[in-house]
Amino acid sequence: MMHIERGPWREMVNHAQAVYPNECCGAMLGRIDGDNKTVSVAMVLDNVSQGSQAARYELRPEDLLKADREARARGLDMIGIYHSHPDCDAYFSETDLKNSCPWYSFVVMSVQKGTFNHANSWLPNAEQTHAEKEELTWPES
Amino acid sequence: MARILIPTPLRQFAEKNDNVEVAGATVGEVLTALTTRFPDLKKNLYNDEGKLRSFVNVYLNDEDIRYTGKEATAVTDADTLSIVPSIAGGAHVG
Numbered sequence: 106m107m108h109i110e111r112g113p114w115r116e117m118v119n120h121a122q123a124v125y126p127n128e129c130c131g132a133m134l135g136r137i138d139g140d141n142k143t144v145s146v147a148m149v150l151d152n153v154s155q156g157s158q159a160a161r162y163e164l165r166p167e168d169l170l171k172a173d174r175e176a177r178a179r180g181l182d183m184i185g186i187y188h189s190h191p192d193c194d195a196y197f198s199e200t201d202l203k204n205s206c207p208w209y210s211f212v213v214m215s216v217q218k219g220t221f222n223h224a225n226s227w228l229p230n231a232e233q234t235h236a237e238k239e240e241l242t243w244p245e246s
Numbered sequence: 247m248a249r250i251l252i253p254t255p256l257r258q259f260a261e262k263n264d265n266v267e268v269a270g271a272t273v274g275e276v277l278t279a280l281t282t283r284f285p286d287l288k289k290n291l292y293n294d295e296g297k298l299r300s301f302v303n304v305y306l307n308d309e310d311i312r313y314t315g316k317e318a319t320a321v322t323d324a325d326t327l328s329i330v331p332s333i334a335g336g337a338h339v340g
Contacts, residue, residue, distance in 0.1 A: 128336055128337070137254065154334065154336070160336045160337045160338030161334070161335075161336035161338055162334060162335055162336050163333075163334035163335075164333045164334065166303045166305075166310065166330045166331070166332055167308075167310075169330050169331060169333065170305055170308075170328055170330045173251070173253060173328065173330070176254070177251070177264070182254040183253060183254050184254070186333055188335060188336070190336075190337040191337070193337040198335065198336065198337050198338070200334075200335050200336045200337070200338055201335035201336065202335075204301075204332070204333065204334035204335045205301070205333065205335065206301040206331035206332070206333055207290075208253055208254075208255035208256060208290070208331060209255060209331070209333075211335075231289070231290065231299070233301075
């Protein structure tokens, strides 16, 4: 299961609401202890998807390299990626699945009419054909 | 020997190392040496056709090897390789 601490959670919600009606994206750093993941740092990253970003996001690999280096420098683990779904539920879409990486947790945040509504965490498989829902908690959940 | 940084989720397949040093004159040789030493890493990095999975990028220091000669890119003992995913998505279907 994954728990997101108050500080990074606020940052993620603020990010998702600030870029609405576009999608936001970023990295989550923290600690992994067996199956328990605790996010203590959220890194806001650029959405570099070409064209409309209302229903698309793309991360620069260079930014993910920076996030990994930041995690190492802080003695933390890179746990996953977050992004928002404006005016959609927090499902793991076919687009999410086909462009995913099985190594990380993917938190999807639903933003309805500009306000955070709900979130889910997903674990895609290596073949990019299926994603399992992962238990997710945050301070107000 | 070149150093390879192992992403957190893959360390379980590399005896929990966050980095390892392996020999090789090219990126391809280094990756082969890595997956020979840690066979469970292979299925995470390569598909059934023996090609790097579509979401796997390899950086030699700060350079994406796609622009430096891919797996034939020369490696020295001073180099560090990073395994970096490609990630995108969105609510849009199709």
